[in-house]
Amino acid sequence: MREEISRYQRKLKLSTNLMDIYPAINAQSHEEFLLELLKKLCEDREEKRRIRNLNNAGFQVLKSLEGYDFSQIRFPESLLLHNLESLEFLEKKENLILYGAVGTGKTHLSVALGVQAINQGKKAVFYRVHNLINQLETGDVKEVNKVHKKIKQADLLILDEWGYLPLHQEGARLLFDIISSCYETKSVIITTNIEFGKWKGFLFDEKLTAAIVDRLVHHSHILIFTGKSYRMTNSLMK
Ligand SMILES: Nc1ncnc2c1ncn2[C@@H]1O[C@H](COP(=O)(O)OP(=O)(O)OP(=O)(O)O)[C@@H](O)[C@H]1O
Ligand SMILES: [Mg+2]
Numbered sequence: 001m002r003e004e005i006s007r008y009q010r011k012l013k014l015s016t017n018l019m020d021i022y023p024a025i026n027a028q029s030h031e032e033f034l035l036e037l038l039k040k041l042c043e044d045r046e047e048k049r050r051i052r053n054l055n056n057a058g059f060q061v062l063k064s065l066e067g068y069d070f071s072q073i074r075f076p077e078s079l080l081l082h083n084l085e086s087l088e089f090l091e092k093k094e095n096l097i098l099y100g101a102v103g104t105g106k107t108h109l110s111v112a113l114g115v116q117a118i119n120q121g122k123k124a125v126f127y128r129v130h131n132l133i134n135q136l137e138t139g140d141v142k143e144v145n146k147v148h149k150k151i152k153q154a155d156l157l158i159l160d161e162w163g164y165l166p167l168h169q170e171g172a173r174l175l176f177d178i179i180s181s182c183y184e185t186k187s188v189i190i191t192t193n194i195e196f197g198k199w200k201g202f203l204f205d206e207k208l209t210a211a212i213v214d215r216l217v218h219h220s221h222i223l224i225f226t227g228k229s230y231r232m233t234n235s236l237m238k
Pocket of ligand 1: 067068070100101102106107161191193230231
């Protein structure tokens, strides 16, 4: 009988975990059994999706909000800490600009928010700006389409190390294209240590810079990281 069940499971493309799920169900009626089974299959599918999203997000290291020290971050009036943690900005398709010196926890916070979003059933993708532009510049149509599709399907795009390396004119155009496609359709988080006034320095073109700033800053919250480098502090303690 188990073999036959397993055969139908494959045919119907039900979870391979079905074989473990159904014997563990304790039910008093057919309805109760069926309900419990469907519920468990649903949960199983969502959990697999969550793990897949986590693996595909592009995070280099996973980080969490737990134990994260917010004391050195200056919040704008438009955003409270608990609204940040509950990802309210995501529902409103608002952007976050995490600005501050090196080692102050910008990447950590962006990743932790991305992980939180995925844990809540959303999709997040993470790129270091330079890697993203390099991927888009490969000329490999299949690869480029894959990147565009990935970003399109995401609820949250995290662009790390914004402005850390200068771009070519074509790179800046590609970045504009991405920002423009995200405008009011999803949230973008950028981490940077470059103030707006100096963005032209790595985006090359004045008009393009203005257009990018305009789209990013409209519906956005700017968090200012005022602390000292965690990397420095940690290595000094050792
Ligand atoms: N507020 C914080 N609470 C806990 N850990 C932190 C905090 N800020 C930073 N860290 C840790 O310190 C290290 C450096 O942080 P992170 O990489 O996020 O800095 P960054 O602001 O992105 O720096 P950079 O501008 O150089 O990229 C990481 O290991 C991170 O986990
Ligand atoms: Mg960083």
